[in-house]
Amino acid sequence: MSTKECAAKRFIYVWEGPVRITHWINFFCIIILSFTGYYIHNPFLSGPISTDVYVMGTIRYVHYLTGIVFAMSLIIRFFWLFVGNYYSSWHSFINPLNKNDRSTFWAYLKYYTLLGRKVPHTLGHNPLALLAYIALFTLFILQVFTGFALWSQANPNGLMYSLTGWIFPLISNQWIRFFHYLVMFLIGGFVINHIYSAVLFDFKTQSGEISSIFSGWKAKKRD
Amino acid sequence: MGIAEKMKCLGVSRRDFLKYCTAVSGTLALSPAFAPKIAEAIESDTRPPVIWLEFQDCAGDTESLLRASAPTAAQLILDHLSVDYHETIMSAAGHQAESAKENTFEKYKGKYICVVEGSIPTGADGAYCTVGGRSAEDILKEVGGNAAFIIAVGTCATYGGLPAAYPNPTDAKSVKELLPNKTVINLPGCPVNVENLTGTIVHYLLFGAPPAMDKFLRPKFAYGKRIHDNCERRAHFDAGQYVEAWGDYGHKQGWCLYKMGCKGPETFHNCPTIRWNEGLSWPVQAGHGCAGCSEPGFWDTMTPLYKRLPNVPGFGVEATATKIGAAVVGISAVVFGAHGIISAIRNRGLVKKVESSEFEDDDK
Numbered sequence: 001m002s003t004k005e006c007a008a009k010r011f012i013y014v015w016e017g018p019v020r021i022t023h024w025i026n027f028f029c030i031i032i033l034s035f036t037g038y039y040i041h042n043p044f045l046s047g048p049i050s051t052d053v054y055v056m057g058t059i060r061y062v063h064y065l066t067g068i069v070f071a072m073s074l075i076i077r078f079f080w081l082f083v084g085n086y087y088s089s090w091h092s093f094i095n096p097l098n099k100n101d102r103s104t105f106w107a108y109l110k111y112y113t114l115l116g117r118k119v120p121h122t123l124g125h126n127p128l129a130l131l132a133y134i135a136l137f138t139l140f141i142l143q144v145f146t147g148f149a150l151w152s153q154a155n156p157n158g159l160m161y162s163l164t165g166w167i168f169p170l171i172s173n174q175w176i177r178f179f180h181y182l183v184m185f186l187i188g189g190f191v192i193n194h195i196y197s198a199v200l201f202d203f204k205t206q207s208g209e210i211s212s213i214f215s216g217w218k219a220k221k222r223d
Numbered sequence: 224m225g226i227a228e229k230m231k232c233l234g235v236s237r238r239d240f241l242k243y244c245t246a247v248s249g250t251l252a253l254s255p256a257f258a259p260k261i262a263e264a265i266e267s268d269t270r271p272p273v274i275w276l277e278f279q280d281c282a283g284d285t286e287s288l289l290r291a292s293a294p295t296a297a298q299l300i301l302d303h304l305s306v307d308y309h310e311t312i313m314s315a316a317g318h319q320a321e322s323a324k325e326n327t328f329e330k331y332k333g334k335y336i337c338v339v340e341g342s343i344p345t346g347a348d349g350a351y352c353t354v355g356g357r358s359a360e361d362i363l364k365e366v367g368g369n370a371a372f373i374i375a376v377g378t379c380a381t382y383g384g385l386p387a388a389y390p391n392p393t394d395a396k397s398v399k400e401l402l403p404n405k406t407v408i409n410l411p412g413c414p415v416n417v418e419n420l421t422g423t424i425v426h427y428l429l430f431g432a433p434p435a436m437d438k439f440l441r442p443k444f445a446y447g448k449r450i451h452d453n454c455e456r457r458a459h460f461d462a463g464q465y466v467e468a469w470g471d472y473g474h475k476q477g478w479c480l481y482k483m484g485c486k487g488p489e490t491f492h493n494c495p496t497i498r499w500n501e502g503l504s505w506p507v508q509a510g511h512g513c514a515g516c517s518e519p520g521f522w523d524t525m526t527p528l529y530k531r532l533p534n535v536p537g538f539g540v541e542a543t544a545t546k547i548g549a550a551v552v553g554i555s556a557v558v559f560g561a562h563g564i565i566s567a568i569r570n571r572g573l574v575k576k577v578e579s580s581e582f583e584d585d586d587k
């Protein structure tokens with residue numbers, strides 16, 4: 001039982017640089033945005049004695065700045081959806097009209113719901129995870145949009161308000177605020193799923209799922 | 224009687240009057256150089272008459288209009304605008320009152336200003352609110368429809384207000400909803416601040432046009448900034464100093480009321496700058512958070528008044544965003560945790576299995 005074969009031979013460069021970089025930028029942004037955002041909702045730190053400490057002011061500043069970075073990271077990732085390799089592009093979205101795609105989808109659904117034991121293997125995103133990512137990025141976009149809309153209210157004559165303020169006659173600013181806060185938890189719920197699934201598939205497929213988001217390489221399954 | 228004589232009768236000096244005109248120019252964000260022009264406009268004889276309609280409301284806006292303890296220039300100007308019909312404050316009653324309205328209506332058709340206070344109930348064929356045997360909707364369409372323009376005062380007339388709050392039993396509507404093609408100036412607030420009403424009218428006298436308005440049809444001079452951005456407690460907000468309970472140390476120090484549910488960050492109004500009762504005070508200065516009374520959807524979206532965010536309907540009384548959010552995270556943790564345990568049990572001996580299959584393959 002010696003290591004007869006170097007697994008690295010079967011490795012394929014799946015996640016290109018921009019995919020990994022935006023992944024980690026998003027990771028840090030989500031952490032910072034969640035903590036600062038929660039503080040803005042509920043300023044839990046006890047108040048300083050003097051007014052020149054500027055706790056809320058600083059935290060809001062960090063929140064806004066991180067929001068801008070996050071928005072730019074999303075823009076880059078969306079750009080990569082069109083210029084990146086197969087695994088990062090929209091070409092890898094499952095096509096419901098394609099029989100093969102459908103059967104992979106069902107295989108994953110069965111596996112996830114513990115109905116099937118066979119672990120399917122795909123190099124890029126698995127079709128079920130892909131759906132989750134589409135939902136997640138929709139939430140990201142809404143989160144960025146509502147965030148900028150709420151921010152823009154400080155100046156209703158400004159450019160930001162003219163781009164985002166049209167939402168307020170449709171949905172009151174209180175419900176926008178509510179939504180912006182609630183989505184933080186939805187993203188939190190996703191993170192649990194995301195990490196768990198990555199670990200699970202790392203175990204089951206031995207394809208270097210976890211390390212791939214650092215290195216970009218994933219093992220191919222031999223047929 | 225001209226305004227000069229009226230002033231004399233009431234003991235308002237010319238100086239007070241001019242001072243007031245300067246203040247109005249400030250409210251309207253005009254240069255003080257406009258003060259003499261404002262005085263001129265008010266004194267001119269071409270001033271339009273006003274018909275004040277009152278529907279489903281609490282007369283709070285009328286109270287606001289009358290709240291002056293001594294006759295002031297502001298009150299005088301409103302008087303002077305010849306409010307020809309105002310059920311609450313006119314001395315005439317019954318048919319006499321109705322005929323006053325009819326007269327103005329016929330004589331100044333298309334020229335008078337119609338001020339509307341209160342929402343208009345449209346349920347039960349308008350039976351919830353009738354005046355002189357006619358439904359509110361009917362009267363509004365006739366009197367409002369033939370006005371030069373309409374000023375909707377108070378949150379009820381502008382957005383439906385309290386009567387339109389869930390479940391809106393009378394099917395209350397705002398003025399603009401019933402007269403979508405009419406020029407309507409919304410002056411929300413519960414009640415309206417009379418300074419903004421006089422400001423709007425003076426603007427019309429001066430320029431012959433309504434002031435610049437935002438997408439909710441509110442004049443920008445009065446509703447162009449959030450309370451939060453002009454609040455005197457804002458320094459405490461930025462510093463992170465909050466009132467945690469009524470009467471605590473922070474409350475006594477005048478700290479920010481954000482954690483007590485202050486809706487200043489959601490509300491556009493000039494309360495912090497012009498204040499109430501002749502600039503005496505306003506809610507936040509008095510130690511109570513802003514209730515958000517002048518925002519569209521007031522009541523449904525601004526309650527609970529002492530919480531930051533609205534509760535979710537249909538989940539029981541205390542379904543806050545935090546509880547729902549925590550439940551989402553909790554459920555996903557439980558689901559994936561259980562999945563993990565089951566997978567771990569299923570995967571016993573995984574390493575052996577993999578090794579044997581992989582290396583067997585290789586040996587072939």
Ligand code: SF4
Pocket residue numbers: 450451452454455456457458460478479480481485486487488507512513
């Ligand atoms: S009291 Fe209200 S309006 Fe004033 S700073 Fe605090 S949250 Fe803003």
